[in-house]
Amino acid sequence: MKTRKVVIELLPSSVAVAHIDGGRVVASRQLDVRFPTEPAEWVKELARLATPISECLREFNAKGLPATVLYRSPAQAVDLVSLALGSRSEACAAAKLGIFDAVPYSPTSAVCEAVVIGRDRTRGNGQARQYHIVVAADRDDIANAIVQLVEAAGLSFVSATPCDAIVLAKLAESSLQCAAATGKESATLYIGDYNSHFLYASNGSLRFSRKVNLGVRTMAEVLARPFRCERHGRASNGTVDDSMVRLSECEALAILHKHGLVNRTAKVHEELGLHCYDLLPLIQPMLQRSIVELRQSLRFGVPDEAREGITITCTGPGSSVPGLAELIATEIEVPVIPDVANDTGDNAESGAVGSPLRFDANDAKFCEEMNLQPVPMAHSRRVSRLKRWMWTGAAAAIAVIAFDAVRFNVRAAEARRTADALTSRAASDEALRATAKRLMTSMEHMKQLDQLIDQEIGARVDFRAALHELSRITPRSVRYTNVSFRRSQGVMTGSLSGFAVQASNELQSTELRSLVEALRESPLFANVVLGSVQFTSLGDRSGEQFETSLHALAARRNATTTSVAHVREENAP
């Protein structure tokens, strides 16, 4: 940030050029110039200042620095407006419209700016909280001339601000702050070079403000006019005739600051032999008008209950004029105290108390806001600002997009990993479910197959056991001629054919009966039925030829028929 800059102060009777570095005035030069009061002539006079200002800058080594112009032009209008509106922009727009009613030129050929200084903290007298706006307007040819002057002098134009606007802004701001900080009434009378302002604030709100036509330089200008002095006996410099006296403006200003209005009999000019009582009649009308305006302000702007104990603080260049504050206090019957704290005692130069140079050094931001620049320049700067904002916004948007892209990429990668894992797990689960289903089906099939196997070959006749049983229970007198078994409808049916030998020739008895009994008692046979029996002889022996049918009982014994459960037991560790 640049800390060096140049401030040019254009006043009706002087031009000041100051080189400021870091908020401190490092060099300044004052040029004696008397600007005409007609705007067109003012512009022409301004154009002639380029060369002397450029020489000053060369001396200050301040070429090319940014320049802030504080000026007082004959066409400028500055006002402090208080409006109870909904927003700052509405208040500024209304203030601009209001000031255009007060200027004699068209709004289309004017430049205008409004800055909100503050807002009331409380409501007063049933009114809404008010915005306090400093609004300023000037002709655009004057604004163009100022820009051309700055550029011709080799500087970079920053802003052009009316001096009164800065004074008003600081006054209003300090009054609001003072009233808010103390919570009491605050009355301030600023006596400037050309104008004065009276402000009354209470309880954090600016209740009243009024412009008073009283100024130190204005008084000096009045004193610098030729006037008749009866006691003046000799011709002097600037005399019209023997009885006319004329002071220069510097002399008048010096007299005001040195002698003031304290002692009516004091000699204020040795060479001309002028006394204070010679000069007072000249400024008395102005003082009387100002005092009447102040009385009216107190009467209508300050509540009755507050008027009794109020004390007015007098600031500005006029506060250092001896006796002026006392005179005003005597006339309006209210204590008026000069603001001694801000009195540097150097009122004749730029940067004094209430001087725009001091304000600018402390509050350059206000000067940039209250900038009466030409409309094309304002438009160009607005476009540049828009472009700057736009590109800044674009950079931010691209950064956000890049950040979002990175963030979403990371999230997408993480989600992709999670989804892949879940998909894989779901596929595994699905495969497992399918396998389980197949296995369940297989188990059911295996169960049916085992049942079939068990049904078909689960129980079988043990022929070895059956034959041994037959051998055991068959008596020796019985001979089999045929032993057969046949499976029919799941039952092994046996047929025994044989010959039972007669025990003796006398007795017609055999052991067939005992054989049948033994067969019936055997656990391996069932349904033993003795069929046909025929007594016959076989060779030299006689006996009974018989046929017996029976069922050979089946038993489970083969491991081949083991089921799944059996296999599981075999495989178990």
Added chain:
Amino acid sequence: MKLNRELIAQAVVILAVCVGGWLMFVQPRMEEINRLESIIAQHQLEPEHAAQLGGLDQATVEYIAAEASALRERVRHIEQANALGHDSSHLYAVMMDLARQNGVFVHTLHPGSAGRTTGPASQPVTGMQVRQISMSVQGTFEQIASFLDSLNTVPGFFRPASLMLMPQADDQGHVAIVANLSLEVLSFIVPDALLAMKGGPHAKH
């Protein structure tokens, strides 16, 4: 305020760059994230859904693993037993071995043709194939009994259909027994589901 063409052009370019960048780099990722999150949400709901549909728990999985092993072993046993019914030469060798081991003399051995039968109606997925073989062997009573008993040790599905024993005396008066034996060799049809679980190349049997 008058329109500034340069400003508008720059604004349009910036807007296009920003929108294009967003459409190129951000929006596709957002859509992908939405799609993936819906997939994730769907998968996270699935376990509950699966549980409602009789999903698998840890105990079921362990049970399935144990049953699968037993089933495969059982199918292997059944197929080994079935193999004898399909190979007549093997069957012949087995019978002759048994006869030699038990000291009986085989007069005749007729491996019959295979005939297919279906299983009972209560077990529609299975069936069996029956091969009828008949043989005539001669030996002592004990040899015949041992031979009949040893048939139970053959690794196959055998079922005696008929047995006829007749004593026969030779010239020296020794009595031998001739046994006419009819056997049914069974081959049980293993369902495809069991074969598939076994993973072997067998189609039906």
